[in-house]
Amino acid sequence: MAGSDWRDRYGTEGGGPRPASLGVMARVFSEDGLGKWALYAPTVFVILFFIVPTALTVVWSFFERTMFWMEPGFTLFSYVNFFTSARFENFLFSMLHSSVSVVVSFVVGFPIAVFVRRHVPTVAQHRVILLFILPFMVSEIIRTFMLRPVLGRNGLVNTFLTDLGVISEPITQILFTPTGVIIGEVLSFLPFIVFSGFLAMEAVPKYIFEVCQDLGASRWRTFWDIIVPLAAPGIFAGSVFIFVNGIGVALIPSILGGPGAVNAGLIATQAIIALDIPLAMAVSAIMMVTLFGLLAIGHRLFNLTKILEPQA
Amino acid sequence: MTQLDFTRRAFLQSVSAAALAAGGLGVAGAQAAEPLKIWTIGVAKVGDKPGTGGKDWSDMEKAAGTALTYNAKSGSADQAIQKMVVGDGNKLYDAITDNGGGMEDALGSQKTIVPIDTGRITNWGNLLDHYAEGSFAADTIRYDGKVYSVPYISNADSLAYNRTKIGGDLGSWEALFDPQFRGRAAMQNDFGPTFTNTAIYLKESGKQDIEAPSNMTPKEVEGVAKFLIDLKMKGQFRTFWDGFQNGVDLLASEEVLVSSCWEPVQIVAARKAGQDIAYGTMKEGHQTWNNVWMLTKGGKDRGQEEAFYKLMNVYLSPWFGARTLLTFGFAPQMKGVLDYINGSSDFDAAAKATIATRLKNKQARYDIKGNSWQNVFPRDMRSYQDWWAKVQAA
Numbered sequence: 001m002a003g004s005d006w007r008d009r010y011g012t013e014g015g016g017p018r019p020a021s022l023g024v025m026a027r028v029f030s031e032d033g034l035g036k037w038a039l040y041a042p043t044v045f046v047i048l049f050f051i052v053p054t055a056l057t058v059v060w061s062f063f064e065r066t067m068f069w070m071e072p073g074f075t076l077f078s079y080v081n082f083f084t085s086a087r088f089e090n091f092l093f094s095m096l097h098s099s100v101s102v103v104v105s106f107v108v109g110f111p112i113a114v115f116v117r118r119h120v121p122t123v124a125q126h127r128v129i130l131l132f133i134l135p136f137m138v139s140e141i142i143r144t145f146m147l148r149p150v151l152g153r154n155g156l157v158n159t160f161l162t163d164l165g166v167i168s169e170p171i172t173q174i175l176f177t178p179t180g181v182i183i184g185e186v187l188s189f190l191p192f193i194v195f196s197g198f199l200a201m202e203a204v205p206k207y208i209f210e211v212c213q214d215l216g217a218s219r220w221r222t223f224w225d226i227i228v229p230l231a232a233p234g235i236f237a238g239s240v241f242i243f244v245n246g247i248g249v250a251l252i253p254s255i256l257g258g259p260g261a262v263n264a265g266l267i268a269t270q271a272i273i274a275l276d277i278p279l280a281m282a283v284s285a286i287m288m289v290t291l292f293g294l295l296a297i298g299h300r301l302f303n304l305t306k307i308l309e310p311q312a
Numbered sequence: 313m314t315q316l317d318f319t320r321r322a323f324l325q326s327v328s329a330a331a332l333a334a335g336g337l338g339v340a341g342a343q344a345a346e347p348l349k350i351w352t353i354g355v356a357k358v359g360d361k362p363g364t365g366g367k368d369w370s371d372m373e374k375a376a377g378t379a380l381t382y383n384a385k386s387g388s389a390d391q392a393i394q395k396m397v398v399g400d401g402n403k404l405y406d407a408i409t410d411n412g413g414g415m416e417d418a419l420g421s422q423k424t425i426v427p428i429d430t431g432r433i434t435n436w437g438n439l440l441d442h443y444a445e446g447s448f449a450a451d452t453i454r455y456d457g458k459v460y461s462v463p464y465i466s467n468a469d470s471l472a473y474n475r476t477k478i479g480g481d482l483g484s485w486e487a488l489f490d491p492q493f494r495g496r497a498a499m500q501n502d503f504g505p506t507f508t509n510t511a512i513y514l515k516e517s518g519k520q521d522i523e524a525p526s527n528m529t530p531k532e533v534e535g536v537a538k539f540l541i542d543l544k545m546k547g548q549f550r551t552f553w554d555g556f557q558n559g560v561d562l563l564a565s566e567e568v569l570v571s572s573c574w575e576p577v578q579i580v581a582a583r584k585a586g587q588d589i590a591y592g593t594m595k596e597g598h599q600t601w602n603n604v605w606m607l608t609k610g611g612k613d614r615g616q617e618e619a620f621y622k623l624m625n626v627y628l629s630p631w632f633g634a635r636t637l638l639t640f641g642f643a644p645q646m647k648g649v650l651d652y653i654n655g656s657s658d659f660d661a662a663a664k665a666t667i668a669t670r671l672k673n674k675q676a677r678y679d680i681k682g683n684s685w686q687n688v689f690p691r692d693m694r695s696y697q698d699w700w701a702k703v704q705a706a
Contacts, residue, residue: 067689068397068418085698086705093705145557153567172495175567176551255558259549260501260704267701273502274697275393 054288061281070277078282087267091286094253094263097178098246101185102239105193108186110235113197114227118209129198132191144184144255151175151183151256180256185246192245193238200234201227203306233302240294248287347379348611348619351395351405354384355576355642356464356603358635362659365639375626378619385409396424396608406611407620410461412601412686420455425606427458432621435628438646439463452602452685461604464627465642468598468677469505472578474569475588482592485513488570494548498562498571501552503700508599508684509572511536516596516682526599526687530695537699541706556580563589575641591641593673597682602645634659638667643674 064073082088116128135143150156151174158170174180204227212222228235246252250265262270264287271280298304359366366372369382383405385392392411395401396419401408408425410416419425430436442449443463453461473482488497499506511525511532520535522528528536543549550568553559556577562568563581571577575591582589605627607620626632630652633644638659653659653667677683690696 068393068422081698086702089705090701145561148561148565152565154565172550254501254554257551259499259544259552260706261551262704270700271697274693276694276697 057281057288058285061278061285063278063281065276065278068275075278078276078278079286081279082282082286087283090262090267091247091264091283093178094247095243095290097181098185098243098263101182101189101246102242104182104186105190105242106235106239109190109193109238110197110231112194113201113231114223116198117201117204118206125198129195132194135187136191140188140249141251141255143188144252147180147184147187147256148175151180175256176258176261178257178261180258181253181261184252184256185242188249188252189242189245192241193235196234196238196241197231198234200231200237203234204230233298233304233306236298236302237304240291240298243294244287244291247290345619346614346616347381348616348623349381349383349404349406350408350623351383351385351392351401352407352409352605353386353603355636355640356409357382358632358639360658362635362663363638372623372626375629375631376619376623378622380623393418397422402608402610404610405608406614406616407623408606408608409464410604410606412603412688414452414687414689416453416461416604416606417455418689419606420460424609425460426609426612427460428462428607428624429617429621430459432617433462433624433628435625435646438628438630438648440645440647443645449602449685453604461606462624462627463602463604463645464632465636465640466600466602466645467575467641467643468600468674468680468683469509469572469574470594470598470677471592472563472571472573472581473590473592474563474566475590477566477569477587481590482570483595485509485572485594485596486517488572489513489543489548491546491548493570494546495550496567496569497548498550498553498559498568498573500559500572501554503696503703504686504688505572505599506540506552507533507536507696507700508686510540512597512599512682512684513594514539525597525684527690528692528695530692533692533695533699537703540703544703544706560584579641591673593676593680595680597680597684598677599686600678600683601686634667637670638663641670643671643678 060070061078062074062076063070064075065077082091113129116125120128148155152158153170153172153175155175157174158167161167162170174183208226208230209222212226217226247263248265250263250269253261253263253266264283268280268283268287271277271283295304355365357366357369357372358364360371360374369380373380385408392401392408392415395404396408402424410419416425440449441447443453444450449463453459453463471482471485471488473487475481487493488499499509507528508525511520511522511528514520514536515522515525520532520539522532522536551562553562553571553573556574559571559573559577560581563571563573563578564585564587566585578589578591605620605624607617611617611620628646630644630646630649633646633649634653634656636642637644637649649671650668653664659667
């Protein structure tokens, strides 16, 4: 809004009295006041809290390690160390487990988003989706730790199945295995796919379902050929959230994984504990490159800005 | 106002009132000084009531006669080192505790902590003999020949086992690697204690030549790691535990029957499970360690020496030693604990028996020849890191 508009609206030039408070607001938010600078706030925020830390992470990853810290220099040692040691193998495994978590989350979570969009009255849809925030009210460490007495040797699942006579020996292949990690990740991150799936589904007009039905399309075909492509940007965004958290959140493999279960977050943490700061920075940089790579691919394929476009 | 603030202010008010009542304005002025800012772990405090950790630091303040401002510190050495060497630790804290294994050397070499005038600690004479110059633990509180730290707890870490389920006692690390406990054994998710305990076993059982289990060469680390990798691939370990609660839960839930762990883990697990979970004496040896208090350079510059020495006096008193042993199972660092509890009405018969038994068991563990002192900065740290990653990946 031009400064003259403010003056016209509040009568600085058009005559007649104007409220004093509005006059102050007008001056503060005019092009010559804070309004001019408010436009730069997001830019400053991104520079301070994203670009600078990211750049420092990359720069520090090339520094030389010292006994307690690091010193300026240029060495690829941390990267060579990462890619030629078992850490890379661990990193690939954590990517594999996270990929499985993404698939399971999609299979479980996206139909929920579709169901809410299609069958829940419009006025109640956001409230229903908000229900998925409730688990986040409980600390993640507690949510994850609570799976132990459920999935453990003497946990609820084993006790229940034993009491039913289904099993005679407790199942020990769930907890402290990759399966345990995947279960933990799905339960922790499922809301991401529900939220983003729902956002994407808002772009799908309700009449699409009726048209498909009228044309005799099966439910599967409607889902796979119509809904999924239309909601692809949202599905992809949710999947990236889950994938990145899967390789980055150290808590879940620590509590539910088997001996030595790690992901990239835990590899970085262990490097910090060993005072190998450049290595920790290199692991972080590799994670960021992975994330940016995924986002670039996703944007090229699905145009991710679509999920933020206002819907009619 | 936090509970801590409330307690501290109430304490200061009561001390000031007492000082004024005695007509000692000078004393009142001294008490009005800044509280001693300490950076330490929660289990560094005890409550006046035996067997409790205390709700806050007020009981420790009363015992020391000085006000404290507590700052929580994690159990990882990296955080402490970085905060003190390259961070603002000296500005923030007057006194800090370590995370074991030679941190006073690291901090002393960087001049972030200062030598201690032991003559100003009344209870210094209580200190266990093995800290005297020339004794085996002398170096663990000294740097460059000078005393830089005051030990407050120590232990010889061992194997916890579920005696109820196993039906007998275990006295060798062999059990941890025995096929009869396949899938029911756990070790710590930390290359330091896990490699060291395994190395002690391999060395003392003659399975591998190892010079110093806490400071191995790359070749020795490789041998230890390969031993663990082989066992891991056979399914020996249920998991590697991380964090106190995790360690407790594994034992208490019977997920594992044997676990190399800290003694407080065993104590809490036994209490939680209501089972006979014991802490053995391993014939091959144990990783031994102590935790120490240090006076920061910043603390000295701010004139906090007197308050620091008052607090250290508490840490070297049997009052503290008996309580930390009963509550957490940590070994007291002073003589006279048994005499103290026998002459105190604060401890009932059961508590006295528990303390006596734990002291006896600890002494038995300390007497093992193959013990190895913890070293958080092994010479070939990189080998430790790299081989630990391989153990994890296996």
